[in-house]
Amino acid sequence: xxxxxxxxxxxxxxxxxxxxxxxxxxxxxxxxxxxxxxxxxxxxxxxxxxxxxxxxxxxxxxxxxxxxxxxxxxxxxxxxxxxxxxxxxxxxxxxxxxxxxxxxxxxxxxxxxxxxxxxxxxxxxxxxxxxxxxxxxxxxxxxxxxxxxxxxxxxxxxxxxxxxxxxxxxxxxxxxxxxxxxxxxxxxxxxxxxxxxxxxxxxxxxxxxxxxxxxxxxxxxxxxxxxxxxxxxxxxxxxxxxxxxxxxxxxxxxxxxxxxxxxxxxxxxxxxxxxxxxxxxxxxxxxxxxxxxxxxxxxxxxxxxxxxxxxxxxxxxxxxxxxxxx
Ligand SMILES: Cc1cc2nc3c(=O)[nH]c(=O)nc-3n(C[C@H](O)[C@H](O)[C@H](O)COP(=O)(O)O)c2cc1C
Numbered sequence: 001x002x003x004x005x006x007x008x009x010x011x012x013x014x015x016x017x018x019x020x021x022x023x024x025x026x027x028x029x030x031x032x033x034x035x036x037x038x039x040x041x042x043x044x045x046x047x048x049x050x051x052x053x054x055x056x057x058x059x060x061x062x063x064x065x066x067x068x069x070x071x072x073x074x075x076x077x078x079x080x081x082x083x084x085x086x087x088x089x090x091x092x093x094x095x096x097x098x099x100x101x102x103x104x105x106x107x108x109x110x111x112x113x114x115x116x117x118x119x120x121x122x123x124x125x126x127x128x129x130x131x132x133x134x135x136x137x138x139x140x141x142x143x144x145x146x147x148x149x150x151x152x153x154x155x156x157x158x159x160x161x162x163x164x165x166x167x168x169x170x171x172x173x174x175x176x177x178x179x180x181x182x183x184x185x186x187x188x189x190x191x192x193x194x195x196x197x198x199x200x201x202x203x204x205x206x207x208x209x210x211x212x213x214x215x216x217x218x219x220x221x222x223x224x225x226x227x228x229x230x231x232x233x234x235x236x237x238x239x240x241x242x243x244x245x246x247x248x249x250x251x252x253x254x255x256x257x258x259x260x261x262x263x264x265x266x267x268x269x270x271x272x273x274x275x276x277x278x279x280x281x282x283x284x285x286x287x288x289x290x291x292x293x294x295x296x297x298x299x300x301x302x303x304x305x306x307x308x309x310x311x312x313x314x315x316x317x318x319x320x321x322x323x324x325x326x
Contacts (some may be wrong), residue, residue: 014300015307016283016293018052018274020252021175021200023136025107025275027052028308029265029293032256032279033111033139033179034083036286038097038106045286049105050293055203055277056097058113061123063089071210073212073221078231078258079280080210082224085113085144090123094130102132109175111139116148117167124171128151137175140164143183145207155181155206158193165197177254179203180245182234187241188248195249203254203277204245206266232258239267246272246313260288272313306319 030053036042038056043263048054066086073080088097093110101108107256110127114120124138135157142155154160165178178194180187194202207228212221221227245253255268256277265276281288294303305311 013306014297014299015160016052016297018308018312020254020274021137021176023107023175025052026152027293027296028269028275029289029296030109030254030275030277031282031289032053032277033141035279035282038088039101040173042282042286047287047290051106051289052135052238052275052293053107053109054101054104055109055111055139056093056101057087058085058111058144059087059090059093059123059127060085060113060115061063061090061119063087063092068223070221071227072222073227075210075212075229075231075233077233078116078229079283080222080227080229081207082222082227084224090126098127098130098132098135101136104134106134107136108132108134108243109139109177111141111179113141113144115144115146117163120164121167121171124168128156128172131174135174137177137200138168138172139177139179140168141179141206143179143181153181153183153307155190156184158189161190162193162197165194167201169198177201177203179256180208180241181206182237182241182257183209186241187245191231191245191249191251195251199251201252201254201274202245202249203256205234205257208234208237230258232260232264233266234258235264239271242268242273243271243315260284262292262299265292265296266299266311269308269311270313272314272315274308274312 018028033055067082067084112123178199207230210229211226235258242255252274254275255273259278260281268276278289
C-alpha cells in the first residue's frame with residue numbers, strides 16, 4: 001500500500017479508543033483533577049460526553065475549605081496554586097456529584113485525597129458502596145500531607161505509597177491509578193512500588209513546587225508561600241518523568257502536565273502514555289479536551305495512523321543519544 005493509500009484509508013477509520021486495565025475509553029483525552037470541578041461548572045461550555053474520562057476534584061472524608069487566599073498566581077507560562085484540596089467531602093460527593101455525572105455518557109474516575117491510610121480506605125469504600133454506572137475507577141492523590149508523619153506527603157516516601165496501594169487494592173476491582181508527584185529525585189522506585197503492590201496504572205505528574213514573590217511588598221504572593229506550578233512550563237518535566245517511569249514499569253501511564261494541543265499530547269503518547277489529562281488549559285478554554293481530541297484525530301490522520309496503537313510507545317532513542325547524557 002502506498003503512503004497516499006494508507007492516509008486516505010485512515011482518514012475515515014481513525015480510532016481514538018484505548019483500554020487501561022480492561023476499561024475501554026472512547027478516546028485518550030481526559031480532564032485532570034481539580035481543573036474541571038465536578039463537571040457541572042463546565043457543562044455549559046463543553047460537550048462533557050465527548051471527554052474520554054472526567055477525573056473529579058480530590059475528595060476527602062470531611063469537607064475542606066482549603067487554604068486562605070491568595071491561592072492562585074499567574075506565571076509566564078502557567079499558574080501557581082495552593083488551593084489546599086478544598087472539596088465538598090465524600091458524603092456530598094456520593095449524594096450530589098456522582099449522580100449528576102452519571103447523566104453523561106463518559107467515564108468517571110474519582111480522585112481521592114487523605115491524610116492517613118485509614119482515610120483513603122474509608123473514602124474509597126464509601127464511593128464504592130454508592131458507585132454509579134459510569135464510575136470506572138479511582139485515582140489516588142498521594143501528594144497530600146500526611147499529618148501523622150510530620151506533614152511530609154505520602155508521595156515522597158516509597159514505603160508509604162506501598163502501604164496506601166496495599167491497603168486500597170483489596171477494596172475494589174475497579175481501575176486503581178496512583179497519581180505521583182514529580183517532586184522527588186527519581187520517580188522510578190515509586191512507579192515500581194505501584195506495580196509491585198497491585199495498582200493498575202500511574203498518573204504523572206501532579207504540580208511542581210514553585211514560588212513567586214511580590215517585589216514591591218517583598219512578600220510571597222501565595223498565602224502558603226510555596227505552591228504547585230502547572231501549565232505549559234511543566235510539560236518538559238512531565239515528559240521526562242513519564243519517560244523515566246516507562247522504563248521502570250509495565251503499568252499503563254496516564255500523562256499529565258501542560259497539555260494545550262494535540263501535538264503536546266502526542267509527545268506523551270510517543271514516550272509511552274496510554275492516555276493524557278488536560279488540566280490548567282481548562283481554565284483558559286473549558287472545552288480544551290474536546291478541541292485536543294478533534295485535533296488529535298486530524299493529526300493521526302495526517303500521519304497515516306489508524307489507531308492509538310500506532311503512536312503509543314513509539315519513541316526512538318539510540319544508544320548514542322543516551323550516552324551523551326548532558
Ligand atoms: C487549581 C488546581 C487545582 C488542582 N487540584 C488537584 C486536586 O484536587 N487533586 C489532584 O490530584 N490534582 C490537582 N491538581 C493538579 C492537576 O490535576 C494536574 O496534575 C496538574 O495541574 C498538571 O497538569 P496541567 O499542567 O495540565 O495543569 C490541581 C491543579 C490546579 C491547577
